[in-house]
Amino acid sequence: MDTTLNKSMKSHEVITPTDLINHWQGHRGLTRRTIEAFPEEAFFKHTIGGMRPFSEMIMELLGIAGPGIKEIATGKSAPLNEHFEHGNKKAKILELWDEATKEIDTYWAQIKPEQFQQNIKIFGQYEGTVYSSIFYFIDNEIHHRGQGYVYLRSLGIEPPAFYER
Template sequence: MTNTTATTMGTPVITSNELLKHWQGHRDLSRRVLAAFPEKDLYEFSIGGMRTYNVLAGEMLGLASAGINGITTGKWETTPELDYFNESAKITTKTQFLEAWDEVTEQIAVLWPQIPADRFQQTEAAFGQYPNTIINTILYLIDNEIHHRGQGYVYLRALGIEPPAFWDRF
């Protein structure tokens, strides 16, 4: 048996472009989950004390927008209307959510190519409070979205709505 550890340990498993495609695939699926919600239930339906889906979607929007901005520029902020932590900046309709989702998806597509290759391994306190490498922050943003999308699946099924296939990300 040959020792391949030395050759595989330093070999990248995924490229920056492949990671972007992976993230955007999740964003596409999350958008379809958001679109499946009836307007009223988006703002009112909850199970077991979980937050309503509009709040979860607002968090996903704010984190993705401020996240890609911070990853690219070091400024972990977004526009006021997408700032999840700003109570006065809430999106009030499903149409506005979907438009904002598309804006953030485009923001990611535009800013991503501006990330220098060495930036992914740099350590920085995301949002001024969570020190980690940039690559791990990106993985967190994706994981957070998957987690909240899963809550959306539970809500949709409880409402009698068949959610999009979880595996159909493209």
């Protein structure tokens, strides 16, 4: 396929793979700043209405993001793991977050453009397309981060600006 056609195709896409990873990594930067905004003890213990502490929501996101993109890129499925050793240290969670950021970038570069519309059973159990799985990863992060914002407000702490990425 010649370059002219490729350019023409690109200009008619809703969002390119590069746009999408930049969009997500922008969100991930905001989630990182949300983690940073929590006092250490509240991050692991503060809850509202019987929900999980924000640290447990973040571990869910850690279990999904890197491993999910790795599975999409490599085709190798592994069961979902949402538990990580952290010793009640926010710094450990931030370290895992930064490792995931690199892992996502590494494996994202290996996803072929034609894969996004293909079917997948992610983590061996969730059926959808590759794009719908990735959108789920992002949407789920936004959803839980929004909950983290309420936790922060209830602690009298101003969350980072939602629109800054």
